[in-house]
Structure formats: structure tokens, C-alpha cells
Amino acid sequence: MAEPMGFFTDTSVCIGCKACEVACKAWNQLPARNGGKVPLTGQSYDNTVELSGIQWRHVKFIEQFSPDRSSGRWLMMSDVCKHCVQAGCLEVCPTGAIIRTEFDTVVIQSDVCNGCRACIAACPFGVIDINPETNTAMKCTLCYDRMQAGMVPACAQACPTHSIQFGPISELRQHAEARLAQLQAQGVSQARLYGHDESILGGLNSFYLLLDEPEVYGLPSNPQLPSRNVAPSAGLSAAGAVALGVLGLVGLRKQRMDKLAAEAREQQEGDGSHAG
Amino acid sequence: MGSNMAENHPVAFRWVAQAKLNGTTLIHVDPRFTRTSAMADLYVPMRSGTDIAFLGGLIRYVIEHEKYFKDYVVNYTNAATIINDKFQDTEDLEGVFSGLKEAPQGSDQKYIYDNATWQYKRVQPWDAAKAREEAKKAATFAEMIQKMVPPAAEKDPTLQHPRSVFQLVRRHFSRYTPELVERITGCPQDVFLKVAETVTANSGPERTTTFVYAMGWTQHTYGVQTIGTTALLQLLLGNMGRPGGGILALRGHATIQGSTDVPTLYHSIQGYMAHPDARKAHDTLTDYILTETRPTGYWANLPKFMVSYLKSMYGDAATPENDFGYDWHPKIAGDYSHMPTMIAMAKGEVKGALIFGQNPATSINAALQRRALMQLDWLVVKDNFETETASFWYASPEVKSGQLKPEDIKTEVFLFPSAQVGEVEGTFTNTQRLIQFHEKAADPPGDCRSDAWFTHQLALRLKKLYADSTLPRDEGIKNLLWDFDYEPGTYPTDTRIQGEPDVLKIIREINGYQTGSKELLKSFGELKDDGSTTCASWIYCGIYPEKGKLLARSREPDPDNKPGTNLHWGYAWPANRRILYNRASADPDGNPWSERKKFIWWDAAQKKWVGYDVPDFAATKAPDTPAKPGATGLDAHDGKSPFIMMADGKGWLFVPVGLADGPLPTHYEPMESPVVNLLYPKQQHNPIAKYWQHEENQLAVVADPNFPIVLTTYRLTEHHLAGAMTRWLPWLAELQPELFIEMSPELAQEKGIKNLDLVRITTKRRSIVAKALVTPRLRPLMIDGKVVHQVGMPWHWGYMGIVTGDIVNDLTAMVGDPNVSIHESKALCCNVERLQ
Amino acid sequence: MPDSFFTASPEWRWWIVFYFFVGGIAGGAFAIAALLRLFGREVDRPLSRLGYYIAFPGSIISGILLIADLKRPERFWHMLIQSETFAPAFKWWSPISVGSWGLLLFGLFSFLAFVGGLAEVGILPRGLQALVQGGLGAVVNVLGGISGFFLAGYTGVLLSTTNRPLWSDTVWLGLLFLLSGFSTGAALLILLSWRQNLPALAWLKELDTWVLGLELVVLIVLLATVGMAVLRPVLFNAWGVLLVLGVVLVGILVPGLLHYRPLLGRLTVPGAALLVLVGGFVLRVVMLLSSEAA
Ligand SMILES: Nc1nc2c(c(=O)[nH]1)N[C@H]1C(S)=C(S)[C@@H](COP(=O)(O)OP(=O)(O)OC[C@H]3O[C@@H](n4cnc5c(=O)[nH]c(N)nc54)[C@H](O)[C@@H]3O)O[C@H]1N2
Ligand SMILES: Nc1nc2c(c(=O)[nH]1)N[C@H]1C(S)=C(S)[C@@H](COP(=O)(O)OP(=O)(O)OC[C@H]3O[C@@H](n4cnc5c(=O)[nH]c(N)nc54)[C@H](O)[C@@H]3O)O[C@H]1N2
Ligand code: SF4
Ligand code: SF4
Ligand code: SF4
Ligand code: SF4
Ligand code: SF4
């Protein structure tokens, strides 16, 4: 296995130019929604709305202003698959379409996927969706094809401000720590890293520097693996099944007892009359 | 300030982002909170069109708090120079300078300035007219220039003289107090003061501040004055000619810088020399040279530039006897810039037009421009897409609404498909004056051809057409040297396209060569005024010093970005200098002002200027060299005068010549404004602004109650200009699919408008419809005690393409800056209503 | 905000609602049939046969519904066999993977039982009776019963093994669906057999009453464990109303009451059964679709 590779996205220098979105679509030949004819959303400068099967990068815009404008921020963040070290999507995929590559990234093999969509529900970040052209689940591949050829992913290449940094995870983590320290020294106390260590799903191979709570950016603060529910849920069900069996048996037994009792009574009564 | 760098220059903004990582403080002054504001440490709101008041406030702050860089100001600027006694300031004349006079009949301006009273006070009286007559008798150009040298100017190095530039500046800006700044601009005083403190704290020997601007400053009837205000401020702070300082103009279109250097401009021939003009004393070459040459400073070389240029135009036909063909050269007789040309077209005075890479059907007062296009007999549009300009005759709102029928429009339109930049080779000149060569990646599809191909083929055909003419007026085209065909046998074999000109030959002509030996020139220092050299643009001379060595092709970055000037990456004109006037990065004695800001310095041992850049100074002229009285050119300057292009070698706080505007910048209101000029109630706007009379080009009156809202127009990252290059591309169309108007929640509430409601926007010209984008990024401003709302509209939409929308420029008016005729689309007055 | 609210919807809609409903009935019906077969009397055989007749078609319909819901139905077999190596595809920790195998097994056993049932009544050769009688019959019934319970319950576990609102915020969904599957299976059996007045009917009715009671308890526990932050956006709306009216009232309380008071006269028994079926269906609808409301 090669060295784990991934992204460190420093949202503090993201200018919301969407070059990453377009580069991704261009490289992966993903179509525009409705051929580009979409309605204005009215949600800040975001008109691509969400990650989807044809939108593997999505830039979020968050306007935070006090009513008198004495304070105001416009946060931007380029969202993408997190290439989780413990990936919920990979965990549930029944067909084996989702694999972990030699770069420790998570890739969906489109020719294997049958569109069951379990992965969509499993991803804690809402990354995956069905691509309407292939009818299979799709998401960022971390440009597996480019990486295999020793190239930088298209989005990182296009990013003018180095908001998206690509490289070996170990190096990225160092950069991130240094940048965080710098920002905090400058008094940006809200700055924090997200997914840089094992605490989130064993580490996100696409991790972030955020300037506010993860929720503000539409990120769960404590994402988890779907499998956490398997054992308790299955256990309760199994117990339920046993209980039902027992209940049925008790009923059947009671029925039989009642029957026997009734028969016995009948017999007694018959005997009596007979005797009497 | 006046630019939205992150959105419109995202790739250049990478360096700002990097500077941020290095701890730079970033301030953004803009009427709207933009993606640039989002990156800034301090966002400063203001009313569109009030930058001079804001910057003037900074100038006053710097002077009154004595924050100016004294050594720099005294030695490197004209602060100490004494001005003519007859000069009267706006403070004396209620908003105008002495010398204002009525413009000639039929002009686009009501008034113009005569700059006679603004001149330096000379140690002896001097009669320029007489000197000129004397000079005409000279035998050589050099001698002629010699006779034009004026006596030295009077100076007071203590800066105390009441007529010294410094005192005039102080007095001129004395009323620009923080309080007045707030009343005019709407920027709260405390925010303004924070800017003042940050800028002054980051200026001086150890630190520098830079100002970055673009259309937010220029698209006004006083755009040049706004930039002038900043130049004045930066000179006071000592921020010019030093690393991390200066004023950075972010140029717009791809290689727009190149197209002003080797210009497509109507009023400039090349290298920023004036175009021969029938309205000026330009009758003969001698007249031209006498009028245009500044005898002291580097511009004294103008005769060499001009003669070499004429040689590039007319080749061997240009001889000393025929004034190097000067008479063949066209002369302008008026303002031939875009807007007046369109007005003339609307009046039926223009028969045909060739429109390359432009989309006037969507530009300033667009409906009027479409009306103008309809008056043409023929129109050639050369573009990559079928633009609004190519399709106005069947697709414009006028036709769609049934107001006009295609069969009633007489214009015959020819659409020539154009090659894209990746399909041609050539150079790009960027905002930093850096010229970089790019290769061709692929052949253009189908009939698409490059603009060079088209121009080359057109020229060849025209020359053929006129070859047999005997008319004197056709001498020019007959003698025009057009030598761009590939040498036989050298045409590239890997292309299907035939008939392209040889780009290297064009570069050779721009670079220049020895007329006789055809040897390429290595620098503009080699240029001669006797016809022995040829050069189409002196500032590019040296880019192609020898065959096989095109410096625009060089791609060697500095190792580890040290020193970071990257002199071997591309080529920056002039002479590969990366920072102009960089002599100012050293103190008067030639030592760096500080270790931190070390850049160019005098090496006494080597007896020359050395450093990280190509010195912008006579290479071996020591700091203690005295000025030679009566000398021409750089000899007239001492070793302490960094601004070598200026007549006195100084940075000009006070500008006696060169501008149509007054010698000092002054706050005026835009031509349409919701308030009266607080500073000069009797002079509402720039007295010499240009305005083109037309029934479809009316302006709202001052504080018009029908149009109480300030409207500004701008760009989005997601689209490019009129949108032809982006609205046809699904990937970009989906990013910003519909025209919108940004407004504050306060205004929306006042007008009963909700987010995404359809809104009608009306100006004195016309009205259009857009969707409301209600956002706290816009805010109402308190202007002199009154709430003024601002709204903003990106102007990228039109009626062609995948996504379409109303044309914002149907709202704008044709008014212009007196110097450069740029329109005022950054500040107009409108009203907005919810569409029922 | 709850962590489950940052996820995307798999858009499992009506095919899956019906699958969960049919699968629950089929699984429940077989489980009951197996119980009767294994522990009941000979007179109960018709009722257990009815269970087989419900289960096998139910498994077929389930399979069809499940495949129809795939975006690439022609690749349904990728669930079971790896398309590249042709090795079996099985992940014990993924309910959707286990479920596919479960459905396959259930289909197999319910088919065998179905055949056996038909043989018992002489439609198929008598020899095939062995499939539901004797030693072999016991094996088929045990394995089929287990896979029936599995089929009724795993769908809830499947929903919980996601990161979606409501589904993944509780571990009680599997049990709830199991109980509901069992009760709807019982209800369908009652509905199809009440005229024949089979002896096991009383047992079935009583069992169903118990199960309904349990279901109510589990539903309450489920809601209590989910937490307000999730409930508010998910169920404090029309879905919640539907849950209370359609599931609790119509599907549980009214039928429960009917088991004690023959309010509908002759139609009380089938009426109650019908209401249980309606309630079971509405439960699937609400649990699946309300998650989208978040
Ligand atoms: N993505 C993209 N990039 C482009 C272009 C494009 O269309 N799209 N166009 C290119 C071209 S041709 C050009 S010229 C440049 C233009 O580049 P910019 O000048 O940066 O572009 P604009 O958006 O026109 O205006 C800049 C800002 O000026 C603000 N502004 C308006 N009025 C005033 C004022 O009175 N004072 C101040 N201080 N600010 C004001 C506006 O709110 C806006 O944010 O961009 C170039 N780059
Ligand atoms: N209201 C308002 N109006 C404005 C401005 C504003 O800020 N507000 N800004 C102004 C400014 S700064 C500018 S620069 C102008 C721009 O206004 P225009 O220049 O009129 O508009 P563009 O859309 O840039 O038009 C350029 C055209 O060139 C085509 N093109 C691209 N490459 C080539 C090529 O290689 N060859 C040829 N022949 N064609 C090519 C494109 O397809 C496009 O149609 O608009 C001005 N108008
Ligand atoms: S972010 Fe979602 S899609 Fe990406 S690897 Fe993690 S779980 Fe899978
Ligand atoms: S949709 Fe495709 S990738 Fe996702 S879980 Fe199902 S088979 Fe795997
Ligand atoms: S890594 Fe590749 S696939 Fe992923 S978002 Fe970037 S460009 Fe798209
Ligand atoms: S390309 Fe970079 S700066 Fe632009 S939106 Fe994407 S992440 Fe942000
Ligand atoms: S569009 Fe071209 S010129 Fe403009 S920022 Fe991007 S790369 Fe630079």
C-alpha cells in the first residue's frame, strides 16, 4: 500500500470561486444540472446546492451577520467526500462496489454498483448520490485515475488560493497544525481542525480547518459508523423473536391444556351421568 | 479598494492569500460585502463614488498627524516645489480650479481646463512659446529639445512656503476630516480611523502598504482623479517604487495590458505616446515632437521612439526628407472612443463596423447601442459565440417585443467564427506588465480563425486593393510595411490552417531592429532618431534581443522564491523591471531604507546600482551626482531623483501637466447622485466630465426623489463580462443561472420585497426585471443624517446563451471620465419595486 | 443539530415500503405456520398450510419489489455474488448484505414448504408431503421459521444501520418491525381463515393481542429513546399524526379492543385483522418516509 493521501482544506482562505467544482466536473465529465438551466436558489451565492451524483465538489456559502452589521462573516467551504478511514459507505455496501485503494482513499466502482443506495444512507456526511446517467452511486474518487498517474487531483490543481491542499496525510496534518496555531495566535479563537485525528471515524483523509462549529458548515460534530447499531438492534430483534416463539408456545400449550381440561371435564360429566 | 480581487482576479488573489498566511493585514473598502471582504481583516462599507472623499480623508490624516515619510517626501516628490502665484484652488473657487473655460462648440464637455496657471514657479521667467519658435530652427532633434529646457523650479525644502506644493496639498485637503468622510461616504468614523491607523502604521522605512484597484475606482467621471488621490497618498507615505508598495491596477480582459502597450487605443500610438492629433499642434513631425517631448527626464528620448515607430510603419519609404512618413500617418480629430463612436453611429454617421471580441449590444446604455448598430449598412462580428451583437436583428428585446421587425433593420451582419486563445500562439501581457508567450494547443475547429489571421488577410487584401491608387491620401496604406508572411518553406506543417502570419515576425517588429543590418535591438537605449533603427513599441524593446531568444518564453523561477523577483520568468517591460521607479527603494544616499525592505541600492565599490531587480535608474549614476543645469534627459536630474519619466525626476503630488483634470484631485458627486456635494454645494460633479447628448441618454437630477437608491454594477467570479464566454457553458451557467439584484433586508422590507421576488429596476433611461437576492451583505448607509440605500447588480446577462436575462446596461448612461472616456457604471440612481 | 441530519436520503420510497410490509407479513406468517407445525396439533395443519401459501408468494413479491427498487436491477445478483471474482458476496455486519441472503433462504424454505403444503392437499404428488412433515418437515419449518423471523425483523435493523434521522437514532426499529411483521402475518392468516372457524384461530387472536400490546410498548420505548431533537422535525408534523391515528389508534388500540368486545358483530374478527394490516402498513410508511422530513 502506498502512503495514505488526501486533502487538507483550509476554509479560511477559500474565496468561494467554485473553480474546484468546475474542475471536478470537467475532469470527470459530469454534466451540469439540467444542462445548466437551473433556478436561482436565493441562498447566498450557492446555486449547485449539494453534493450529488453529478456534483462531487460543492462550495458552501454561509452568511453570518449581526442585525446592525457590527460583526459579519461570509464563510465558504468546499465540501467533498471525506475518504473516511472508517467509512460507513464501504461498510454497508453489499456488492463490494466500494473499495479502499492503495492510497487509503474510498472509491466506488461504477461497474459493480447495483444502485441499492445503502451507502447513501450510511454516509454520515451526505456525500453519495445516484448519478442519473449511470444509475449507480457516485462520489469523489479523489481522482484515483490522476493519482495513479502521479498527478494532483483536478480540484486541488484548480484551487487558486491553496484552500484545497493535496498530499500525504502525515504532511497535511503538520501543515494543518501549524496553520491552526498561526490563526489562534492571530486571535481567531474559533478556528479548529475537523477530522485531522482518529477521533472522527478513525480520521478523515479529507480533513478541514473550520472557523466555527462543524454544524455551521453542515458537518456532524460526532459522525459515526452505521454498524454501531447492528449488534443492539439485531440483539433486540432476536430476543423479540425468541419472546414471540415462547409466547406462541405458551399459547399453544395453554390451548392444549384448556382442551385437555375440557375433554377431562366432558369425560367426568359423562362418567357421572353414566354412574347416576 | 475599488476592486473585488478575490472574485475577479482569483488567480492573482493567490498571492494575497499567501500574504495573508504571512500575516499581512487585508482591508477591503467596497459598497458591498463581497468574497474579497470575506477574506479581509477589516471590511469598510462606503457609498459608491465617494473614494476621493475617503482617500482625501486619509491624506489629511497623514498630514495633520505628521505621519508622512519626511525624507522621502522632501527628496523624492515635488512637495517642495513652489507653484505659480496665479494658481487658485477649488477651496478658493468653490469647487473648480483656475483655468476653467468653456469647451469649444460641439464638444462632449461643457468645460475644459487651461493649465497655464498651475505651472511651477521658475527661478527666471520663461516664455515657452518663444522657446518653441527658437527650437524650430534647430538642425537636429536633440538640439531642438535642448532649446526647450525651462529654467529650474523654485523650491522650499522646509515645505513651509505657502505656495509650496506641500502647503497647497495640506490646504486643499484640510476640510476632509473624519467627520466629513463619514457624512459623505457613510463609512463610520471609527472604521475610517482604523483604516488610517493601519495604513500609517504599515508605512515608513520598515513597512509598506499597497493599494489595489480596478473598476470600482475607474468607472466614474473622476476615475483618473481617484487614482491620482492614491498616488498622492502613497507618495506622502513613501510607498512608491518600493517592494510591497505601489498602486496595483488589476487589468481586466485577458492581455488588456498588452493592448494598451501596443495599443488598440485610439488616442495613443505605442508605448504611451500620444496619437497624432489634428486638434493639437501636430502639423509636422517637428510640431509633434515639440508638443509631445518633455525636454528633461527620460521622455526627452521621444524623438527616437517616434522616428523608430514611423520606420516600423513605413520601412524604407520613411526617410528624413519626408518626415519619416509622418504625413501618411492618420490623425485623430476628436474623441473616437467607444461611446461617442456609438452615438455617431446612432446618428447614422458610421457606415460599417468590425467588432472583434466585444459585445456592445450589452454594454453601456445598451438599448441605445443596439439602436446604433441598426443604423449600420454592414457589421462584421468576429467572436467565438453568436453574441447579442451578432443577433440583435432577430433576438433583441426590441425585436422580440414586436417594436421592430427584422426585415426593417437594414444592417447586414457577418459573423466570423473566432479561434480561442488555446488555438493560437502569441503573448499575454498581464497586470504586472509581465509578457508571457503561449503555445498553440490545437487547431481551431471548422472555419474558426485567429484574429491575427483575419487582420493579416484583411491587410494583405487592402494593400492589394490600393496598390494601383494614385491618390495622395492612399500613400499611407501603399507605403505601409506589412511583412508578416512566413519565410518560404517555414510555414508550420502540423496545422490544417493556412494563412496565419508569423508571430515571431510581429514580435520582431515590436522589439525593433537595426534598419540596415536587420539585427535585433537589445534595449531601447539603442534607439536612434535618424531612421537607423526600427521599433514598433519602445517599451517592449529588448524582449527579443537575439534570434532564438524570446525572453517572453523564459520560465525559470527563482530558487525557493528568493529573492522572489523571478527575473527569468517571462519578461516585464520596460527592460524587464519588476518594480517601476525602484530607485526609490533606496534612501537619497543610495542605501536601503531598511534591511527588511531592501531592494535596489548603490554599490559604491562597483560604482553601480545593484539589487534584486533591474534598476530603474541610470545604471552607474551615483547618488551624489548633481543635476546639470540646462541639460536634457536624465542629465537634468540629480542622483536622488527616482522618477525618471517625470520632467523633474520627482513624484508629483501636484500635477501641473498631463491630465485633463485639475492638478489636485477633488471630491465630486457622480453624475447621478441622491445627495448634493457636501464639500462644494455649487459644484455638484466634475466640471469637465463628458456627457453625450441623446434623447435616450438622459440623467436623473440631483437627489431625484423618483430615483433615490444608489445602484452599482459589477462582476461575479462565475461569469465573464457580457457572458458570451460563460453563459454558453453549462458548467458555468449553472453556477449563477439568473440575473439578480442584491439588496439589504432593510430596503427589501421597506419595499415589501422578499428573497427571489421579481423586482423592477428603473433608471432615468429604462427599466428591467431581476430576481431579488436579499442579503445582509448589503447595508443602508447614513449619508449626512439621511438613510441612503444601495443595491447592486452583476451585469453578465443577455438574450443569447443557455441562461439568459435582462441586460443591466439598459439602465446605464453614457457619461465619461474626461481623460479616458470610461463610463460611470459604478454609481447611478434607480428605484426598485416588487413586480406585481 | 443531531448528527443524522447531515446525511443524504437514499430515497427508499414506495417499492421499499411495500417490500417491508409484504416481507413482514410473509416472514410473520411463516413463523406462525412453523410454530403451529412444530408445536401444534394435526387439526392446526390447514392454518399452517395457509401460512405457507402466504409466505412463498410473499417472498417472491418481496424479491421482485427489492429488485425493482435497485437503480440497476439487472445487477441484483451482485448482492450475492461478486461480479468480478464470482465468489459469494457476504458481509455479516451489513444488514443489507445479510438480508439479501436471508431473503434468498427464506424464499428457498418457503418454496419447499409451499410445495409440501400443496402436496398435503393433493395438488402435487403426495410424496412431497415429507417437506413439511416428519424429520425433513421439521428441518424446513425450523429453518424457514428462523428466516421468517429474520425477514420480518432485519428490515428495521437495516434502517438502523444507516446515519439517517430517526432510523439510526434508535436501535428498537428492528424489534418493532419484527412485532409488526408478526402481527400483520397473524392478521392476514386470521383474515383468510376466519370463516372456516379453525381451532387455532382463538390462539392466533390471543397471540395477536399480546403482540399488539408489545408493539405499543416497543413503539413508546422507541420514541422515548430517540430524543426530542430528532422527533421534533421528523414526527411533530403530519407523519406524527398519521402515526398516532393510523398505527396506534387504528392499528393497535381499536383491534385490541375488538378482541375483547365484538363491536362489529360478525365482522369483528376480520375487521380487527384488517385494521392490524392497515396499521402495519401505515407503520412502514411513517417510519420510512418521515425520515425524509428532516
Ligand atoms: N470572473 C470574472 N473576472 C473578471 C471579469 C469578469 O467579468 N468575471 N472581468 C474582467 C474585467 S474586464 C475587469 S475590468 C475586471 C474588473 O474587476 P473589478 O473592478 O474587481 O470588478 P467589478 O466587479 O466591476 O467591481 C469591483 C468592485 O467595485 C465595487 N464598487 C462599486 N462602486 C464602487 C466605488 O465607488 N468605490 C469602490 N471603492 N468600490 C466600488 C463593487 O461593489 C465591486 O465589488 O475584472 C476582470 N476579471
Ligand atoms: N454596467 C457595467 N458595464 C460594464 C462594466 C461594468 O462594470 N458595469 N465593465 C466594463 C468593462 S471593464 C469591460 S472590459 C467591458 C467588456 O465588455 P465587452 O468587451 O463588450 O464584453 P465581453 O463579454 O468581454 O466581450 C468579449 C467577446 O470576445 C469574445 N472572444 C473571446 N476570445 C476571443 C478571441 O480570441 N477573438 C475574438 N475575436 N473574440 C473573442 C467573447 O466570446 C466575447 O463575446 O464592459 C464594460 N461594461
Ligand atoms: S464521507 Fe461518506 S462517502 Fe466518503 S468515505 Fe466517508 S462515508 Fe464514504
Ligand atoms: S448503491 Fe452501489 S455502491 Fe452504494 S451500497 Fe449499493 S451497491 Fe454499494
Ligand atoms: S478529487 Fe477529483 S473527483 Fe474528487 S472532488 Fe476533486 S476533482 Fe472531483
Ligand atoms: S477552488 Fe479553492 S478557493 Fe475556489 S471555491 Fe474551491 S476551495 Fe474555495
Ligand atoms: S479566468 Fe484566466 S485570467 Fe481570469 S483569473 Fe482565471 S486564469 Fe486568470
Ligand SMILES: [Mo]
Ligand atoms: Mo474591463
